Amino acid sequence: MxxxxxxxxxxxxxxxxxxxxxxxxxxxxxxxxxxxxxxxxxxxxxxxxxxxxxxxxxxxxxxxxxxxxxxxxxxxxxxxxxxxxxxxxxxxxxxxxxxxxxxxxxxLTALRTAATSAMVARRLARPGSRVMAMIGTGSQSEFQALAFRATLGIQELRIWDTDPAAIAKFLRNIEPMGFDVTVGSSAADAVQGADIITTCTADKARATILSADLIEPGVHLNAIGGDCPGKTELDPAILLGGEVFVEFTPQTRVEGEIQQMPTDFPVTEFWEVLLGARPGRTSPEQITIFDSVGFAxxxxxxxxxxxxxxxxxxxxxxxxxxxxxxxxxxxxxxxxxxxxxx
Amino acid sequence: MxxxxxxxxxxxxxxxxxxxxxxxxxxxxxxxxxxxxxxxxxxxxxxxxxxxxxxxxxxxxxxxxxxxxxxxxxxxxxxxxxxxxxxxxxxxxxxxxxxxxxxxxxxLTALRTAATSAMVARRLARPGSRVMAMIGTGSQSEFQALAFRATLGIQELRIWDTDPAAIAKFLRNIEPMGFDVTVGSSAADAVQGADIITTCTADKARATILSADLIEPGVHLNAIGGDCPGKTELDPAILLGGEVFVEFTPQTRVEGEIQQMPTDFPVTEFWEVLLGARPGRTSPEQITIFDSVGFAxxxxxxxxxxxxxxxxxxxxxxxxxxxxxxxxxxxxxxxxxxxxxx
CATH class of the missing domain: 3.30.1780.10 (ornithine cyclodeaminase, domain 1)
Known part of the structure; x- marks a missing residue:
């Protein structure tokens, strides 16, 4: 059986x-x-x-x-x-x-995606990270928040979603659990002052929910929404301004944010960081970007x-x-x- | 639900x-x-x-x-x-x-493999085919026999397996259903005089269960056992002596009997025959070979x-x-x- x-x-x-x-x-x-x-x-x-x-x-x-x-x-x-x-x-x-x-x-996928994000952020986010911005408060958002609290102690959230009902839903679910949540007036507003930015939107299209000037030095960007050919969330200039970490390069080149970049755009696979074979974050000012698509x-x-x-x-x-x-x-x-x- | x-x-x-x-x-x-x-x-x-x-x-x-x-x-x-x-x-x-x-x-796979074999044989076997030889009497064999009876009216079977217990099992299952079964003394013996030959053995290896001289003119060969890289049943000379029909060429080139042949070895996809776009059997003497691997x-x-x-x-x-x-x-x-x- x-x-x-x-x-x-x-x-x-x-x-x-x-x-x-x-x-x-x-x-x-x-x-x-x-x-x-x-x-x-x-x-x-x-x-x-x-x-x-x-x-x-x-x-x-x-x-x-x-x-x-x-x-x-x-x-x-x-x-x-x-x-x-x-x-x-x-x-x-x-x-x-x-x-x-x-x-x-x-x-289980919501839990595993949150666990993956937190596993990676624990190695790449600036030590002492305290505030996470979340762009997109759909199905995965509460799981992401809980994962970052469990793993990095994040209590303070700044959120934004184009759907007011999704924001209300997030607040209803998350506030009873003791988070300190601020609703931004836009994606740009929500990410101000954040140590970690999680982007988790779902549109089967090239979208630019964040532009490069919004990403402050030292931020860790947990980009989980762009995960299909033709489905991206980030301004390509963001990718040029930081170090990009991926799961499995052959898949991410097709599905991830880096589908917008040349095929030799340099990336680091996360397992290499975990094993100490390649560096993770190298300075407090560095921008680290986890271009996550989800791997088997x-x-x-x-x-x-x-x-x-x-x-x-x-x-x-x-x-x-x-x-x-x-x-x-x-x-x-x-x-x-x-x-x-x- | x-x-x-x-x-x-x-x-x-x-x-x-x-x-x-x-x-x-x-x-x-x-x-x-x-x-x-x-x-x-x-x-x-x-x-x-x-x-x-x-x-x-x-x-x-x-x-x-x-x-x-x-x-x-x-x-x-x-x-x-x-x-x-x-x-x-x-x-x-x-x-x-x-x-x-x-x-x-x-x-269900045993039924669908048998249905596929019979669907193809109905178009490719010589009209009036009466006797089927079966090399390999494992899990799929009874389903194959029933499919050929339901579709082509085959009642007469000539069988062989290297495992005597598998032969006994086949006889026990099939004889109460009214087939006329002869057990050969070898694969070579079993195929003599058959109109259709079904090969259904399972060994993850290059095997040659039949050589070219055993395949008489006009035979339809239903070759279903060779279905993995490195797993074949037939002497390559058999493939040269007949017309080879496949399901989906890119998969069969890797998995089928034709993995033994050059990559430009000519084959016909069965759907083309069904639609009348390509010929099936062109003469009573032609040897037709269905190099079946199973397709989605x-x-x-x-x-x-x-x-x-x-x-x-x-x-x-x-x-x-x-x-x-x-x-x-x-x-x-x-x-x-x-x-x-x-």
Whole structure:
């Protein structure tokens, strides 16, 4: 039988264990996997595009477990009552190829994206960073805020969204949790004085939500909204003014903010920083930019963590996903046993 | 909610409706999809190889529905009590990216592979074909036999397998269904006098289960076992002696029997024959070879067919795979509603 964590169980588990604890624990799994980056099978995700959205498969393997995520991105979904992003994921045993674990990943992706952002910011943001600006207060925003509090102690947020309802929603969710939130009058206003800027907007278009003159020296920019060909958030001049860090270069060149730059534009893969092979931030004045698009290894870590964390709990069920004939060469026996013909 | 056909329901449905009827109906869906071949998003499947097996994702889309299959291939699995191939698949709505249908595909893949073989043979085998030789009597063999009976009226089988237990298993399953079966003394013996030869062996290696001198004029060769880089069944001389038909050339050049041939070795894609754009069999003496590896559109057709066929029946359940917050931008509300913090 295959273990399955559905939405109901995932939400109950997250609420009970606490999103901040989950994000902190997930970062441990992620750092473990990023440290053995070279050991993984890696490929850019496989995307099927339409003019209004994308569906992607994101596989990877560490030669013990294989994992993949199904994820969509449809920026116009919320106006029709659907979420921009939904996802589910699977782990399998590489040794026999059998799927072992299935989980909803709409909630889990929000947690893993937040964990990735915080994992990277912990290494790249200026020590003593206190204030985070957040441009975009959609589905992912509360998870981002909790991740930065859990990991860097960020309590003070300056926010902006073009949708007033999204701002109101964010305030309603986040203020009871003890954050100090200021709503800016614009994106430009919101980022003033911030140590960290998180951009998390969703428009399948070339957008410029921030221009280079707004990015003050020493800022760490956590850019997670630009993640598809033709979908960017930042003025290219911002990328020229800082050091750019990425997950998996071949994928980010196609999907990330750096799709706007020449193909030899210099970037550093984050795993190299984690291992000490390449420098991270080199001065307090440097602008560091995490051009994040989301990579399969992050989902692999998230799935691995949830699989381990729910073992022995009531937060999963077993589903009958893989046929199991007594004789492995006699698949037909399953049908014959029930067949009027057999 | 997402509809889910698990193994239990799939087997009950197949046994009740009957595998031959299912294969015939599935071929209708497949031909419909092969006729609009050019309309599909197509890419070679995405494979993660180890020395002992492969795990693959096979996506495609007709711009209304998106589908993919997860499938493994581990030829040494049966000796350890596991099946060589297991699979599951998903359909999603391209317009919002939400997954709508999940199904076991271990049983379904055996049916779809058999349906594909029979769909192709119906167009390419010599009219009046009466006898089929089957080399390899593993998991797929009974489904192949039923498909060829349902589609071409084949009643007479000549079989061979290196594993006597697999032969005994095949006889036990197939004889009660009214086939006339002769067990050969070797592969060479079994193919003598056959109109159609189905090769369905599984070894992750270059094997030569048939040599060119054994292939008589007019034979249709349904070669389904060679489907991975380094995994072939046929003497390359066989390919030179006939006309080779494939599913999706870019994938078959890497995975099929033609991986043994130069990259410009001429092949015909089957959809072109179906549309009448290219010739199929041109004479009763011609040897036609279907170098089948399995392509995503076949799984898409199979999933589409099962989805439609089980609608309104009790052969599926609904699972809670996709989060559904009241406000699509308020994913966090799902957690907050249950959280001690919220």
């Amino acid at each position: 295959t273990r399955f964590v559905d939405v109901h169980n995932m939400v109950r588990w997250v609420a009970g264990r606490g999103p901040e604890r989950i994000i902190s624990e997930m970062i441990e799994y992620m750092e473990e996997d990023f440290r053995r980056w070279e050991h993984f099978d890696k490929c850019p995700r496989v995307a099927s595009h339409t003019p209004f959205g994308v569906i992607e498969l994101m596989p990877t393997s560490d030669h013990e477990s294989y994992g993949f995520k199904y994820v969509n991105g449809h920026p116009s979904n919320p106006s029709r009552g659907f979420q921009t992003v939904t996802a589910f994921g699977v782990l399998a045993d590489v040794h026999n190829g059998y799927p072992t674990f299935l989980a909803e990943m709409t909630v 290894i992050e989902d692999f870590s998230a799935l691995r963590y949830v699989r381990d964390a729910v073992a022995g709990t009531a937060f999963f069920e077993e589903i009958d996903l893989v046929a199991n004939p007594d004789d492995p060469k006699d698949l037909f026996a399953l049908v014959a046993a029930l067949s009027p013909v057999g | 997402t509809r889910f056909v698990d193994v239990h329901n799939m087997v009950r449905w197949v046994a009740g409706r009957g595998p031959e009827r299912i294969i015939s109906e599935m071929i209708e869906y497949m031909e419909e999809d092969f006729r609009r071949w050019e309309h599909f998003d197509k890419c070679p499947r995405v494979a993660s190889h180890t020395p002992f097996g492969v795990i693959e994702l096979m996506p495609t889309s007709d711009h209304e529905s998106y589908g993919f299959k997860y499938v493994n291939g581990h030829p040494s699995n049966p000796s350890r009590g596991f099946q060589t191939v297991t699979a599951f698949g998903v359909l999603a709505d391209v317009h919002n990216g939400y997954p709508t249908f999940l199904a076991e595909m271990t049983v 559109i076949e799984d898409f057709s199979a999933l589409r067919y099962v989805r439609d066929a089980v609608a309104g029946t009790a052969f599926f359940e609904e699972i809670d795979l996709v989060a559904n917050p009241d406000d699509p931008k308020d994913l966090f509300a799902l957690v907050a509603a249950l959280s001690p913090v919220g």
